Amino acid sequence: MNMNVTQLPDNPYLLLTPGPLSTSKKVKAAMLRDWCTWDQDYNQLVQSIRSRLVKMASSQPDAYTTVLMQGSGTFSVESVIGSVIPRDGKLLVLTNGAYGKRIAEMAEVLGIDYVVMDDGETNPVNVKQLKEILQVDTAITHVAVVHVETTTGMINPIADVARVAKQYGKTVIVDAMSSFGGIPMDVAELGIDYLISSANKCIQGVPGFGFIIARIEALLTCTGQARSLSLDLYDQWEAMELGNGKWRYTSPTHTVRAFDQALLELEEEGGIARRYERFARNQQTLVEGMQRMGFQTLLSKELQSPIITSFLYPDSSVFSFEEFYSRIKEVGFVIYPGKITAASTFRIGNIGDVHLADIERLLENMENQLFWIVNTNK
Numbered sequence: 145m146n147m148n149v150t151q152l153p154d155n156p157y158l159l160l161t162p163g164p165l166s167t168s169k170k171v172k173a174a175m176l177r178d179w180c181t182w183d184q185d186y187n188q189l190v191q192s193i194r195s196r197l198v199k200m201a202s203s204q205p206d207a208y209t210t211v212l213m214q215g216s217g218t219f220s221v222e223s224v225i226g227s228v229i230p231r232d233g234k235l236l237v238l239t240n241g242a243y244g245k246r247i248a249e250m251a252e253v254l255g256i257d258y259v260v261m262d263d264g265e266t267n268p269v270n271v272k273q274l275k276e277i278l279q280v281d282t283a284i285t286h287v288a289v290v291h292v293e294t295t296t297g298m299i300n301p302i303a304d305v306a307r308v309a310k311q312y313g314k315t316v317i318v319d320a321m322s323s324f325g326g327i328p329m330d331v332a333e334l335g336i337d338y339l340i341s342s343a344n345k346c347i348q349g350v351p352g353f354g355f356i357i358a359r360i361e362a363l364l365t366c367t368g369q370a371r372s373l374s375l376d377l378y379d380q381w382e383a384m385e386l387g388n389g390k391w392r393y394t395s396p397t398h399t400v401r402a403f404d405q406a407l408l409e410l411e412e413e414g415g416i417a418r419r420y421e422r423f424a425r426n427q428q429t430l431v432e433g434m435q436r437m438g439f440q441t442l443l444s445k446e447l448q449s450p451i452i453t454s455f456l457y458p459d460s461s462v463f464s465f466e467e468f469y470s471r472i473k474e475v476g477f478v479i480y481p482g483k484i485t486a487a488s489t490f491r492i493g494n495i496g497d498v499h500l501a502d503i504e505r506l507l508e509n510m511e512n513q514l515f516w517i518v519n520t521n522k
Contacts, residue, residue: 149173157476158502162294162322162452163345165496167406171349174405179397186397187389189404194355194384196407200416201324201339201357204332209363211356211381214396217321217342218246219375220354224317224338225250225288227370227377228362233285236261236277236314238269238305241295242483243319247288254371259284265296265484268447271304278312288317292327292449295483296442297491299323299449303334310335315362321345321354322451326423326495328416337362343399346419346451346495349406352399424450426494426503433507434492437514442489452493454482462516465490471513477506 149169159166179186194210202208213220225247229235235258237248244262251258261277263270269289278284287309291302306316317338320329324339326346331339339357343349356377363381370376374393383392413419427450431441434455442454457463465481468490472479482489494503 157473157478158498158506159478159496160492160494160498160506161478161480162491162493162495163342164351165344165348165493166498167348167350167402168409168497170409171402171405171497174401175350175398177401179401181391181395181397186400187387190384190389190391190395190400193400193404193407194389197355197357201329202332203330207332207359207361209358209360209381209385211358211363211377211384212391212395212400213354213356213375213377213380214352214391214393215354216351217340217345217354220340220342220356221247221319221321222250222254223370223372223375223377223380224340224356225256226254226372226375228315228317228338228366229256229286230365230369234258234281234283235286235288236274236281236284238274238287238289238300239263240267240269240298240300241265241290241293243290243293243295243321244288247290247319256371257283265486266298266443266447268298269300269305271301271308274305275308275311278308278314284312284314286315286317288319290319290321291329292320292323292451294322294452294491294493296454296489297449297452298443298447299327299451302329302336306335322495323449324357325410325416326419326451327449328420331357331359343403343406346423347403347406347410348496349403350399352396353403420450422499423495425500426450426498427453429500429503430492430494430507433503434510437507437511438517442484442487451495452480452491454484454489454491457488457490458516460516467515468513471515472506472510475509475513477509 197210240263324341342354344351366378480491
C-alpha cells in the first residue's frame with residue numbers, strides 16, 4: 145500500500161501503558177483501507193501470521209499451531225479455559241494479581257472445578273508450594289499461570305512452574321499477554337501447552353484479536369468440550385485449518401492488517417531479542433530517573449519485568465494522583481493508575497513504539513511536575 149505516513153496526525157500524547165499502546169504510523173496506516181474477510185489474499189495473510197507466530201514461539205514449530213480469536217486478550221484466555229479443561233478436569237490457578245484472579249473468575253462462571261494458589265500481590269508464585277499442592281491434589285489436570293502480572297509488573301517463574309507441572313503430568317496454560325513478543329521464550333523448551341497473548345501488546349499492533357499458540361497434540365483432545373459457541377478454541381482452529389485462514393465469524397480485518405505490519409516491524413527491529421533489549425533499557429532508565437526524583441518502586445529489581453513498573457505514591461499529604469496524571473498528560477504522556485490493594489501505587493509502562501529518547505523526555509518533563517515538593521520549579 146502506498147501511503148505517505150507523514151500525512152497521518154501525531155498523537156496528542158504517548159501511551160505509557162501495558163496495552164493498548166503507542167503504535168507506529170505504518171501500523172495505523174495499514175487500517176486506512178477496507179478489507180474483505182473472505183478474500184483469498186486476506187486468508188493467505190491470516191495463514192502467514194499464524195505460521196510466523198508459531199516460529200516466533202517454538203523451536204519445534206511442527207508440534208504447535210496458532211489460533212486467532214476475535215476480541216480482547218481476555219476473550220482468548222476464556223476461550224482456552226472454557227475449551228481445554230474436560231468436564232471431569234480440575235484447574236489450578238496460580239495468582240498474584242488481578243489477571244490470575246480473572247482466570248479463577250472464568251472457571252467459577254463456567255462451572256469448572258478449580259483451586260487457587262494465591263501468593264499475594266507482591267510475591268512471585270511459589271514453586272515449592274505448587275509442588276506440594278500437586279502431590280496432594282491428584283485430581284488437578286491443568287495449571288494456569290500469568291507470566292507478567294501487569295497488576296504490579298511482576299514477572300513469574302514460568303520455566304519452574306512448567307517444569308514442576310510437567311513432572312506431575314499436568315497441562316500447562318500460560319497467560320503471556322504482556323510478555324510474548326517482548327521477552328524471549330520457547331514454548332517447546334518450556335513445556336507449555338497453551339500460550340495466550342494479544343495483538344495490542346509487545347508485538348505493537350492494535351486491539352481487536354488475541355491468539356493462542358497451542359501444542360497440537362493437546363488441542364486435538366479438546367473437540368466437543370467447549371463451554372461456549374463463539375469461544376470454542378478447537379472449532380476456531382479447525383475452521384482456520386480447513387478453510388485455509390478463514391475465521392468462523394467476522395474477523396477484525398483492519399486489526400489483522402495492522403498486526404501484519406507490526407510483525408514486519410518486529411522483524412526489522414531484529415526480532416524478540418532486540419525488542420527485549422529496548423524494553424529492558426527503557427525500564428532501567430525509567431526506574432533510575434524516577435528514583436533520582438525520590439520515587440520508589442513497589443517491587444524489588446529481581447521480581448520486576450521490563451514491561452511495566454509500579455511506583456509507590458510519594459509520602460506526602462499534598463500528592464494527588466489525579467493532579468499528577470493531568471499534569472503529565474498535558475506535557476504529552478499518559479501513565480496508568482495502580483491496581484493493588486496493599487499499597488497506593490501508579491504504573492508506568494515502557495512497551496510499544498517507545499524508545500529511550502521518549503523515556504528521557506518523560507523524565508525531563510516530570511521533573512517540572514513535582515508539585516508536592518516545596519520550592520519545585522513549576
